[in-house]
Amino acid sequence: MSAIEYNKLTDLSGVEQAAMLLVSMGEEGAAKVLAHMNSQSVQSVSQVMARLSNVKQSDAELVLLRLFEDYRGQAGIARASRTYLQRTLDSALGDKLAKSLLDSIYGDEVKTLVQRLEWVEPQLLARQIAPEHPQLQAVLLGLLPPEAASLVLQRLPQDSHDELLVRIAQLGELDREVIEELKELVDRCLAVANERSHTRVTGVSQVAGILNRFDGDRGQLMEMLKLHDDRLAAEVELNMFDFIILGRQNDEVLHALLQEVPQDVLALALKGIENDLKRKLTEALPKRMAQALETQIAALGQVTLSRAEAARSExxxxxxxxxxxxxxELQLYEEQVVE
Structure with missing residues (x-):
């Protein structure tokens, strides 16, 4: 609540604020509150209620907001769910006034919820919302940031684009039924995205690790992967950039690379690796440089695994x-050749 709004409220007595609140609640709600008040309080507030006329909604909202700010600090209302408060306030105040008050307290919950979909892959999101009614698709796209909404729209059927854009342009206040459907849709999209993300990243990394350590024909396996899914094979190749692949590069490539790597980083990177790989790398260096590197590795003594792995990543x-x-060109695997 701003300082101006607060000052406006302080011009009203507690009885006047209570009277405005009760008038805003309607007959049934006011009667329930008055039933819990003593006779003197009922008389005092009733007199003020009788003098009130043309109570503005904005003034009533200020009184309600002040009430809830005080109550929230004393009764832990901030921990109550919005659904619970919506039902309670609807009963007491009516849907329109309750919604306005809740938006003041919680902000636009639905828009915030939908914006969590920004990081979801557009193709996946489009696939999840495609079976839904066009109006629900339009609501979701209308609440996403424009950049994310555009990427999703491009992946929906082209013949639906104009209808969706018209529906988005016509969006106004959302009905509660639509909001509940939207929440369910967002939850489903997030659940699928989380599941796919975890499985995909772990699976791709695992396949790359297996191929890097596979003694058989890696090239043939990669060709089979490409036949199944070109994009998946490309992701596997990207994840195959592991330190271990340096063992299958020729001396010319290794010499060019190791000349560019700072010697202290290289010394750390070689700590704890397999002897065959270590020998392959040091033999690619000039003899004097290789001897100096061996001396530096020995001088390091014990180092943590995380430091060694960080150096290999570098x-x-x-x-x-x-x-x-x-x-x-780094050789990730042995490709088939023809004469």
């Missing part, structure tokens, strides 16, 4: 940057 980051710049 090496692979440099490798990826050099490959993207065209310095060399």
């Amino acid at each position: 090496v692979m980051k440099i490798a990826r940057q050099m490959m993207d710049a065209g310095a060399f």
Whole structure:
């Protein structure tokens, strides 16, 4: 509540504020409240109620907001669910006034809920809302940020675009039934997105790790993956940029890469790796540099695994940057060749 609004309320006595509140509640609600008051209080507030005329909704809302701010601090109303308060206030105040008050207390809950879908992949979101009624699709798109809504719209059937845009343009105040349906739809979308995200990321990383350590024909396996799903195979390849793949690069690639890696980072990266891989990397260096590196590795003593892994990640980051710049091509797996 702003200072101006608060000052406006302080011009009214407690009895006047109570009278405005009771008038706003209607006959049935006011009668229930008056039944809990003593005779003197009933008489006092009734006299003021009788003198009231043309109570503005904005003034009534100020009184209600003040009441709830006081009550919330004393009775823990902030922890009550919006659904519970909606039913309670609807009964006492009527739907329109209750909604206005709740929006003041909680903000626009529905819009905030829908905005949680921003991070959901547009293709997945479009697939989830496609079977729904166009009006519900329009409500969801109308509450999403424009950038996210545009990406989702592009993935819905093209012949539905004009109808959805018209429905979005005509949106106004939402009925409660629509809000409840929207909440259920958002919950379903989030549940599917969370499930897909966890399974997909873990699965792709697992496949990449398996292929990196597979002694058989990795190239043939990758070709089979591409036949099933090109996009999935590309994600697997991206996740195969693991330090272990340096063991299958030729000396020319390794020499170019290791020349660009700071020696202290390389020394940390080589701590605790398999002897064959360590030998492969050090043999790609000039003999004097390899000897200096061995001395530096020994001088490090014990290091935490996290430090060693961070150094390996740094090496692979440099490798990826050099490959993207065209310095060399890293071999993720042995591809088939023809004469």
